[in-house]
Amino acid sequence: IYQINFGALEGKRYSELNEASVAEGFKEVTEKQLIDANFEKLNSYKNFKCTVHNKFFELNLYRKNPVNKHHWRANIARPASNIDL
Numbered sequence: 713i714y715q716i717n718f719g720a721l722e723g724k725r726y727s728e729l730n731e732a733s734v735a736e737g738f739k740e741v742t743e744k745q746l747i748d749a750n751f752e753k754l755n756s757y758k759n760f761k762c763t764v765h766n767k768f769f770e771l772n773l774y775r776k777n778p779v780n781k782h783h784w785r786a787n788i789a790r791p792a793s794n795i796d797l
Contacts, residue, residue: 713770717761726774752777 718768726746727738762771772777 715768717766717768746774750777751775
């Protein structure tokens with residue numbers, strides 16, 4: 713998530729560790745891919761602030777949910793666009 717400090721949300725990007733090789737790093741995925749792969753948002757995050765650009769960045773962690781994905785949407789820990797206020 714990135715936005716102007718105390719301002720409007722500018723965008724969201726999702727990434728996952730590249731399964732082919734850790735050396736290749738991360739690849740970008742969509743929110744729908746997270747949902748389809750049965751990931752849930754953890755209560756773990758890190759905020760970053762860039763005073764030069766007046767930007768705020770938030771890093772959230774997700775994990776694969778071992779629960780049946782049919783019931784996943786009832787869980788509060790779903791992707792940010794579904795729970796942002």
